Amino acid sequence: MSRISLVGLAVTVLESIIMPFLLVGILRSCRSRLQKRRGPRVVQPLYDFLRLARKQTVLSDETGPIFKNAPVVSLTAYGLVALVVPWAGLPAPISADLILFVFLLAAARMATGLAAMDTSTAFGGMGASRESALSIFVEPTLVLALSAVAIYQGSPWLNALIATPVSTGGSAYVLPLAVAAIWICAAAETARMPIEDPVTHLELTMIHEAQLLEYSGPRLALMEYQAGLKLTVYYGLIAQMLINEIVIKTPITRWAATTTIMFCLVVLAAIIDTVLVRLHWRKLPDLLAFGLAFSLVACLLAALKG
């Protein structure tokens, strides 16, 4: 590995440790402010993590090794995702294509889903079933949207997102459409409104959270960190696509722009969380189908280029 990629690796690793806490903290703080409260401090997620890390683990007597090890598997998958996607505005330390990205997400989903089934509670299975139902929209949308971008950029590799400036002759609408599609996927994956209420306590309405209800202690800490990492990677990815419209040449400015956009996206998410009403379960396919439609149009525009 060359020196640059080592620096890139170091920065990415460092950022993927800090940013999840920071973004979640900012999001919660913003949401609180929009709800006219003082709200938790920005560093609160870190305190929460440390508290959980010190807690005792409580396990159900019916659960087995899958439940115990699922956090490791899914967080490893997300860790790899953070290393193959150039979300931080720097080239990803490992060059990979969108297919690996999507299948790593799938691996994490499978680990979480099976762990939920392993809890032998009604809520776990229900969450796994709901998550699976949503994933059949999310996965194609993600693949199509990223493929459209890949065609637009002229390379299947994710690092092309930041390595090359805007490619020639493509339709300018590909990226915004892909961003819209991925935003909807991100909302579904990171349990955001209007798909899932991130602050709800009610098991019956949970989708993603319902799968984690039996976790405790350090394992829960890993799962919560993973949720933050997921948010970070998605928003970072969206940031890269937005930056591509405003060509930024030097790595430093690109990194700064990425970080700024990520913060802005988090604020946007906080606003959406506050003013929107959660959709009815039967209406979710309609919303997700919009995402699919955006990505299909993006594909069409990308396919028509040149």
Add this chain to the structure above:
Amino acid sequence: MHLEILIFIICTWVLAGLVPILAPQNKGDSTSAALLITSSIGIMLVAGAAINRSFLVTVHTQFCLAGIGPAFRFDWLCGWFLGVVAICTIAVALYAPSYMRHLRHEANARIFWVSLVILVAAMCGVITAANAITFVVCWEAMAVSSAMLVFTNHKERTTRTTGLIYLAATRISTLFVAGSFFWLHAITHSWDFTAWHVTGSLAMWPAILLVIGLVVKAGCWPFHLWLPAAHPAAPAPVSALMSGVMVKTAIYTLIRIFLVDHAIQSPVASYVLVIFGLITAFWGVIFTFLQRDLKRLLAYSTVENVGVITCAIGVSLIATQMGLAQIGMSLEIAALFGVLSHALFKSTLFLAAGAVDITADCHDIDKLGGLGRRMPHTMLCTLTAGASFCALPPLAGFATEWLLLHGCLQLALASHQPSLRMGALLLLGWLALVGALSMATCIRFIGVVFLGRARSLKAERARECGPTMRVGIAIPAVLSVAAGLLAPVITRFLAGLICPAHPTLFWTLPTGQLVILMFAGGGIMAMWLAYRDKGMPLLSVPAWACGGGISARMQTTGESFAQPLARLFGAIYRYDIEVRFDGSNARLFPDHIEVETHADATMESRVYIPLLRVIQRIGDLIAQLQAGSIHAYLVTMFATLLLLLAAAGYYR
């Protein structure tokens, strides 16, 4: 040298077939299995040799048909498929003796072993056949022997009907394949595969006939019906072999005829293959999702996998025809790798399903549950195979899916036609949809069967199966991990075989780095967790049920897991939930509430059953004519005579 091995293999086969016949009931099982394993090792040796250097074996005997004797060709493609056959046969042979002991009262072990040997031999024959006649003969032997195996469990009534469906399907398949071969013979005047080079408009009809014949055998939509019918009826090792390998012979033939030998070059065929493949994959997976029967579920998932592989072949053909040979080759590798990975994980899944079936004596997934605690080894293997099935990195299934999807993406990038680009992108989206669905299927299958708590007494009583069975289940599972990790090496190797001139690197993912990072990251976390757990002992309490008691009824069932998606695809299944309230005051105080879900295999209920009904009606009509009075015969004869006269007059 090769000949000696071949003779040795044939001898072991003959012995393996004879031992159970000669030995007293059920005594020859282990011997047969050992012989079968020995022969499989021989097959592997031959496969290795064939991959290195192809050679031809022609048998000069008087049993020639139309002047053509049995001829067998061994090249790298045969080698690859023979290897797959050998691996699955070893696993099955290890597994089968104990399994058959459990079925003692229901199945005839002699027929089983003889048919199994013939099936393995016939599959090897089909794979190595050098000409059409040899191919068709072996194809028939394969069909008959596998039908015999489906019949093994002949005491059950359903087995007989499903066996008949299966026989009918093989008939149709042979009919179309033979028809196509005759057509090709008519064009080229040769039975030799290597001599066939048919292109242009001439190629269309034989290509279509052949494709239909093969997809029937492979179980593609809309001819997939025999698969979900035959598999639940057949013993598990048979299912594993049929699903893992036998359907692959059809894939083999497709690759052989269209991709390797270029015997027929027809653009129509490639599009037909892609469309068949896509519909099959989707159809297979959405029906997998709804199944409650363990083996029927796996049978439908085979339909899906076959669809994906067929699609890969089709896209590979299209890419090659577009002049994008590199991409075509990578997709061909995807198909070949798919054959291997599917054979591996599907064997494991079927063998594990069989283990569940015999130890829990139940194949309704909604009556199972919690088997992971009782059968940890089986669960681990199933989990590995399931992860491979869901194409999770770094397993073999992922390598297949990555090659295919990446190939499609490259196709979209490299092609200059917007329509092709769009087509490739849609293909990507479609395959991602299928992938997501198969993941849902897998979570449902493993989650309901192996995780949670037991839903019935039978599931509670289940215990781990015997050591040989466990080894049989584990071999393909371990190999699918190995194949996934070695994917870069294997793909490079395959590329070298396909195109020795330009063995371009097709695996471009940094698997090594990823695997190292994966183990490092996962290891650190696992160690941290272990350290934490050690510092503060785990507290084990009942699962949280909101302060109340918990029972096995309080966990999602397979049916319930599927409900949201089943409703989404309700139009295809004709899915419906019906609730009945009974009692003296059913409106306000129902005494009895019953829920029923309805779902149809639409193809059967809308197409095949009406079709059968029409055929039956025609049959009835003819029967009426024949069983009727002498007058009816006279009228018929008279009418026929008149018609013939009229026809003769017209032609003159």
Add this chain to the structure above:
Amino acid sequence: MLPSLLNYLKSPRCTADEIFPDLSAANRGLPAITSAPCTHGEGCTLCADGCPTKAIELPTDEKPEVALDLGKCVGCGHCMRVCPTKTIVTSRSTRTAVKRREDLVLRAGRPTLNVDAAHSPFKQSVVVRYVSTGDNATDLEVAACTNPIFDASRFGIHFTASPRFADVLLVAGPAPLAMQEPLCQTLHAMGQPRVIIAVGAQAISGGMFCGGYANANGVSSVLQPDVWVPGNPPHPWMILHGLLLAMGHPLALHT
């Protein structure tokens, strides 16, 4: 809808800035005992006569001071009203939670708060599992702690559905027989370290329900609470005080 939403967005923050303010002047508050001498010796039993839960222990020869058990007090205000000597007066303080049950028994000169800045793992972050056992006014006040006015989230306090996530078991209501088993189950579903808080007079002593066939005698018959929050129902500030006390939060410790 849009004008209302814009109006809402323009509106100022509602979170109360002052931490643990005294209750408003209109509020009846909880009783406090001063060192003013009691006239029980002259036959005055006014306070104890009207006390619905017998929370007042009149002076005896052994214990010359009047004692009032806040854990039983339903806050009717009778004693503060009738006491001729102002021995029992109104306290509008919201820092009422204590860590020992006996500290709830008010006596002249005894501080109501035992300050104890022990090391706590929850200083910055704590997750609460609330269990109601039959006092729905306290439910509403606990829910009010999470609203924008009192805003428990700013102290790092979060309420959760799963006891697996929780560090604090907050119990209200008299814990009748049918709730005792679920209550134990909830506690057992929580990992160590954990804290139990009994909130409200009903939770502490059963209040008016004490002594019936339903065993509604407060949570201490089932669990050993670590923090006690008096009041019927306690004001949200008092509940927050209990929570911060359980966290070992500095705000709860200084008086």
Add this chain to the structure above:
Amino acid sequence: MNTQPGVFTGALKMDEVPIMQLRARLKSEIGDGNRLGLLTAADGADGHQLLTLIIQTQSGGVSLLNSPLPHDAVSYASLTPDLPQAHWFEREIADLWGIRPVGHPRLKSLVMHDSYPTDLFPLAEHVTAATARKRSRRAPYRFTVVQGNGVFEVPVGPVHAGIIEPGHFRFSCLGEVIENLEIRLGFVHRGLEERLTRCDWRMMNYLVEAASSDTAAANATAHAFAMENLCSVPAAPDVRKMRYACIEIERAACHIGDLVGICTDLGFGAGGTAFSALRGDVLGVAELLTGTRFMTSVIVPFAHKYMPAKPLLIEATRRLRTCSSQLRSILPLLLNNGAAIERMEGMGDIKTSLARDFGLVGPAGRASGIAYDVRKVIAQPEYEQVEWQPPTYFEGDVFARTRVRAEEAIVAMELAADMVSRITSSHEPDSSPATLPANSVGVGIVEAWRGELIHLVMTDSHGRVSRYKIKDPSFNNWTALSIAVRGRLLSDFPLCNKSFGLSYSGTDL
């Protein structure tokens, strides 16, 4: 003998109706549009007796029927087949007395859980050796099992996810679809009615306030009216105005609180904040008038404690009017919000016929087309000084219930402001008698924020309270909730539940 509990024309007497004729009598009376107020049991001179309170919705009168069971009898023919709304009452009687309604379609325990001794019938004091023998032990509770492949059960409660009371919901589901919901309550059965007969009658008001402590004012008022009815001592006009003002403030605060809950269940953060800030203001008014946020310990029989001074009353009136206009201005956030309406409309609907069968009361009843409101039906002069109408809708869905609550909250604040403004003096009257009359009965009926709340008090020959019955409005409405969610999705349940906003402790007592 009819009487109007609001006007106090004299002691309430009981009509004796033989138990054999009770079913026919009730069928004809309820069929005429009257309401079954409550059905309970008491100990008579010679064994148990059933007490039935019927409310004449036309005349605004009340009649109390008394049906003694034959000597030593512990069973009777169930009324539920003809009168579905009696089904929980009969289950409660079976639990507390061991009197078995024969032919009841759903005879399971209601409040006495399996953790109680199975031969404990806490209110049955008239026990002879013969009745003790005849009284069968309580059977362990069994949930209805929904048949069919793939049905699974979701247990929710007693420890609920939200900050709410304990109760158990057993959903039998197929996937997301709720096929049956069985509600099991009784977790907070605290033996309240037994406690009430054990304590000093002067202290009873503290206990009734804790019956369902979020309805403290209404419970205390109903108690006060019942006691005053028992003693035939009417309350002073100012006292009545103050009581009604408290009830209305409580109504406004609780309805706004439920709007917060509905916003939370919709995941609508902005709405939740806006309504909860307003709720804080309304509770501030309550604190101003009574000294506590829940208005406890001020409403007592024959008097009113802590009567506020005039300046406070003026201030409270002003603040109530401000709150009311504020509520009007923030309501569009929820009620004109397209997405919110889409979630609420058609959700969890209860048809009028069903609402009538189960005798729904309060906002849930009014949302389903039952206009019944105690404030209108039973003459209460204080309520007649302002022109107002209880809002009524016919859709019976979550949206209708939400609108009823919102509109009632506005009306309540205006009514309260009006009543407070017309209170003339601030002296604390006290007309309490030294003892209670012997062998008497008193009834107090008020429209609490959840609906019709009834207190019934009886004294024995020594003037001691021998029987005290509280009928919380939720008691009528719980079954409707379980029917409203049938065939709906699991994720819709919290919203439906919140729209009913029922009390667990009021039901369990």
